[in-house]
Amino acid sequence: MMKLTSEDLAIRLLVIDKDPMFAMGLCSLLEKQPQIRAASRTPQEALAIFQDQNPTVDNVAQTNGAHVDIALLDPAQFDLVPLKLMVGLRAKLGICSAISYTNDLSTTLARSCLSAGFRGVLPRSIGLDQLQNAISVVHGGATCIDPIFANLFEAAQPMATASRPRDLTDREIYVLKSVAFGKSLKEIGLELALSSKTIETYKARGSSKLNLQGRRAIVEYAIRNGWVQSEERFG
Known part of the structure; x- marks a missing residue:
C-alpha cells in the first residue's frame, strides 16, 4: 500500500485578491499552519482563466504543481455574481469549494454566496486562527458561517x-x-x-x-436550525 506523505494530505488553497501584496502576505501567514499550502492570484488573473477556452496547465490555479482544494476570495471584488463565479471556479479551475472572505457584511451577498454553493462565509475581521480553522472545517466537507452572518439571517428572516x-x-x-x-x-x-x-x-x-422553496430556503432553514455549523463552534 502506498504511504501518503504530508504533501498528499495538505489543504491546497488559492487566495484571490485585488491586492497582490495582501494576498501573498496572507498566504505566508496561512502556510504557518503545517497542513496548508497556499498560492495567490488577482481577480483579473482568475477572470482571464475563466475566459480562456483552452486553459493550459501553466495558467490554471495550482499550488506546488497540485490542483487547488479551496478558493478564498472576496466576491465583491468581481463583476460576476457569485453563481457565475462559482461556475467559473469549478469549470475552469477545477475548484469545488470556495470561501467568501469579505468586508461586505450584507445579507444579500451572504445569501447569494450560499445559494451559489460557497462552503464558507467569513468577514475579514476574524483572526488568523479562526480563518485557519474555518479552512480546515470546509476542507472536511462542512459549511462554515461566521456568527455575524448567521445573526443577520436570523434578524432578516423570522422562524418559518x-x-x-x-x-x-x-x-x-x-x-x-x-x-x-x-x-x-x-x-x-x-x-x-x-x-x-x-x-x-x-x-x-x-x-x-x-x-421550503428552492435551495436558498433550504440553506436558511439549515442555518436557523443548527444544521450548518457556524465558525464559532470550531474555535
Missing part, C-alpha cells in the same frame, strides 16, 4: 412555520443537509448509491414537509 424535523425521514434530512452544504444531487447520489432522480425525490419531499 414549518413542520418539525421529526416529520422528516433520516434520508430526507441527509439529503436536505447535503444540499445546504452545497453538494450537487449527483454527489449526494454517489454517497448514497442512489440515482440523482431518487435524490431529487427525497429533496422535494423534505422541502414540501418543511414548506
